[in-house]
Amino acid sequence: MKIGFIGGGQMAQAMISGLLSANPDQVINIHGGSARTQTYAQAHGLNYLPTNQQVASESDVIILACLPQHLPTVASEIKAVLTKQVVISVLGGVSLATLNAALGTTVAISRVLPNTPVNVNAGTLAYIHNAPLMAQPASQTQVEDLLKQLGATYLVAETQFSIFSALAGSSPAFIDLFIDAMAQAGVKYGLPKDQAVAIVTQTMLGTALQVQSSTQTPRELAAAVASPGGSTIAGFLAMEEYGLPTAIVKGIDATVAKDQAVD
Ligand SMILES: NC(=O)C1=CN([C@@H]2O[C@H](COP(=O)(O)OP(=O)(O)OC[C@H]3O[C@@H](n4cnc5c(N)ncnc54)[C@H](O)[C@@H]3O)[C@@H](O)[C@H]2O)C=CC1
Numbered sequence: 238m239k240i241g242f243i244g245g246g247q248m249a250q251a252m253i254s255g256l257l258s259a260n261p262d263q264v265i266n267i268h269g270g271s272a273r274t275q276t277y278a279q280a281h282g283l284n285y286l287p288t289n290q291q292v293a294s295e296s297d298v299i300i301l302a303c304l305p306q307h308l309p310t311v312a313s314e315i316k317a318v319l320t321k322q323v324v325i326s327v328l329g330g331v332s333l334a335t336l337n338a339a340l341g342t343t344v345a346i347s348r349v350l351p352n353t354p355v356n357v358n359a360g361t362l363a364y365i366h367n368a369p370l371m372a373q374p375a376s377q378t379q380v381e382d383l384l385k386q387l388g389a390t391y392l393v394a395e396t397q398f399s400i401f402s403a404l405a406g407s408s409p410a411f412i413d414l415f416i417d418a419m420a421q422a423g424v425k426y427g428l429p430k431d432q433a434v435a436i437v438t439q440t441m442l443g444t445a446l447q448v449q450s451s452t453q454t455p456r457e458l459a460a461a462v463a464s465p466g467g468s469t470i471a472g473f474l475a476m477e478e479y480g481l482p483t484a485i486v487k488g489i490d491a492t493v494a495k496d497q498a499v500d
């Protein structure tokens with residue numbers, strides 16, 4: 238199976254890194270809007286093609302990884318050569334209806350929302366297939382198997398894509414912000430920044446594994462950390478007083494609103 242990427246930016250590179258780790262022999266065609274994609278392709282042993290149309294005609298699965306605003310141009314370039322290929326779109330906020338209107342109503346399309354940890358095969362990905370793809374069980378399995386190489390996959394209703402995008406697609410940025418803020422506090426108290434980042438990251442990994450394997454809720458696990466009269470409850474209450482939980486929900490509200498405004 239040949240995979241073709243249209244767009245060679247952050248998300249394409251993260252997916253390519255994950256796909257090649259899972260299968261170093263994977264054939265990947267690619268075209269992007271700038272010369273940088275060609276340089277990137279050469280450095281990673283990809284097959285750089287001079288047009289989006291060639292990527293589309295020479296691939297079995299086409300991954301649309303350009304920006305949402307590039308869709309009309311890209312669709313006009315590839316539409317004529319779409320026959321049996323399956324299209325995976327990772328365009329944030331762009332519905333299957335819009336994709337079908339741009340690419341043709343008979344084209345098999347999967348709308349996918351990945352996140353950057355796909356680059357270490359630890360992504361969180363939402364997917365939903367359109368009717369033509371639903372009518373092709375073998376192609377459906379092909380797409381789902383491809384996505385599973387990149388991380389945990391969730392079949393998500395289209396109405397839930399915006400909140401999924403905020404909680405999984407955008408949240409690596411929010412979590413990076415949290416890690417960095419904690420590490421800054423570490424620096425304030427004399428730790429070297431890299432050591433502080435390593436300590437916070439390891440703690441986050443451990444906590445995530447604990448939440449995943451526990452029957453207790455995150456609130457209950459937090460309560461177990463906060464010894465009566467101890468230091469944790471003092472910090473916890475100060476974070477609440479300064480609005481950390483509200484700030485997070487407001488951030489998610491803004492993220493969802495922006496995503497919903499794309500289509
Ligand atoms: N970065 C992320 O964490 C996530 C991104 N996405 C989606 O992935 C898509 C790409 O986002 P990023 O990689 O972050 O942006 P980016 O700006 O890093 O990459 C965009 C790419 O599209 C290319 N491009 C521009 N015009 C083109 C054209 N006419 N034909 C082919 N390629 C063209 C650019 O050269 C660039 O390589 C977006 O639709 C975004 O919503 C989805 C989930 C997460």
Ligand SMILES: O=C(O)[C@@H]1CCC=N1
Pocket residue numbers: 329402406407
């Ligand atoms: O920022 C964005 O628009 C994309 C969608 C989710 C993550 N990155």
